[in-house]
Amino acid sequence: MTDGETDQNVRPTNLGQIIKKARTDLQMSQRDVEEATGKEISNAYLSQLESGKITKPSPHILYALSTVLAVPYETLMERAGYIVPSAQRPADVKHGRAATFAVDNLTADEEAALLDYLAYLRTKKG
Amino acid sequence: MTDGETDQNVRPTNLGQIIKKARTDLQMSQRDVEEATGKEISNAYLSQLESGKITKPSPHILYALSTVLAVPYETLMERAGYIVPSAQRPADVKHGRAATFAVDNLTADEEAALLDYLAYLRTKKG
DNA sequence: AATGCATGCTAAGTCTGTCAAGCACTAACT
DNA sequence: AGTTAGTGCTTGACAGACTTAGCATGCATT
Numbered sequence: 331m332t333d334g335e336t337d338q339n340v341r342p343t344n345l346g347q348i349i350k351k352a353r354t355d356l357q358m359s360q361r362d363v364e365e366a367t368g369k370e371i372s373n374a375y376l377s378q379l380e381s382g383k384i385t386k387p388s389p390h391i392l393y394a395l396s397t398v399l400a401v402p403y404e405t406l407m408e409r410a411g412y413i414v415p416s417a418q419r420p421a422d423v424k425h426g427r428a429a430t431f432a433v434d435n436l437t438a439d440e441e442a443a444l445l446d447y448l449a450y451l452r453t454k455k456g
Numbered sequence: 457m458t459d460g461e462t463d464q465n466v467r468p469t470n471l472g473q474i475i476k477k478a479r480t481d482l483q484m485s486q487r488d489v490e491e492a493t494g495k496e497i498s499n500a501y502l503s504q505l506e507s508g509k510i511t512k513p514s515p516h517i518l519y520a521l522s523t524v525l526a527v528p529y530e531t532l533m534e535r536a537g538y539i540v541p542s543a544q545r546p547a548d549v550k551h552g553r554a555a556t557f558a559v560d561n562l563t564a565d566e567e568a569a570l571l572d573y574l575a576y577l578r579t580k581k582g
Numbered sequence: 583a584a585t586g587c588a589t590g591c592t593a594a595g596t597c598t599g600t601c602a603a604g605c606a607c608t609a610a611c612t
Numbered sequence: 613a614g615t616t617a618g619t620g621c622t623t624g625a626c627a628g629a630c631t632t633a634g635c636a637t638g639c640a641t642t
Contacts, residue, residue: 359589375630377591384629389515389538391630404541412515414541415530485619498601503621510599517600 345387345409350380352399366398386410471513471535476506478525492524512536 343351353363353376360373360380371394378384392410396403404414479489479502486499486506497520504510518532530540 360591361589372631373589374591374632378630381591386514387629388512389533393539403539407515407541413519413529415533486621487619499619500602500604500621500623501600504600507621513599 343409344382345385345406346380346382348401348406348409349376349395349399352401353380356399363395363398367394370394386412469535470508471511471532472506472508474527474532474535475502475521475525478521478527479506482525489521489524493520496520512538 353360358366360376363376364371364373371391375384379387387410389407389410389412392406393403395401396406407414479486484492486502489502490497490499497517501510501517505513513536515533515538518536519529521527522529522532533540
């Protein structure tokens, strides 16, 4: 079919690319992430992760990233080549795209502004 | 005292002890395990694992052990100090204000719009 | 121009998991 | 005794994750 269909066999998005996309989607710099993780992950290390120089970071690193970047932990584990406990939940990503919305990182002001804006959007389209 | 039998009833809590008990329960030698894993885990390494010299083996090592020794993968992961994916969902502790944000109900369009708007907000205030 | 700051990235080092080889001990068997 | 085989354990080296300090560019302000 035209384009846009996903070829499961091909894996163009490796761990680093996933992380980078999640981060840039949130408009965060590498140092922002470093801060958000409480210095748990240095910006230098992040750079190496995103550039693919490091392919198998420790799970606790992946966990920190998953919370900050709002990407499911299991996804990162899987992309890092780890076996995920057989409690495989394919449907865990029920809202896929919405999960990329890092609500965790919103300041109170930002959240308020976004809620206002969302309300505005919805009144507009009915 | 006077417990003529060794205290095997006590469930070991350390990773090394868990592995060792599982192995000896199965009457396997360290080299047996090495064989059973298809040389994936050397007997030398096993020795260090059981003696506690190595505390955080890679998940794929734990997985191999879990299958050979018939110990649940999650148990080993947990004992190695890794966060187990399934333990992630119930908590979701830190939200607080995030809960007020109905992310789950966002449509893809809305999310995109909000992300844009958030980017705009952040460029504004730096 | 120059100063400052933010961003991404690299260089060089440390730490630790992991392996291969070999050591030390025991139990059997000739 | 001597050897053979089985056990757990140690040692030395390597690889890769991870850190710290610093570089290079870009973008803005003075």
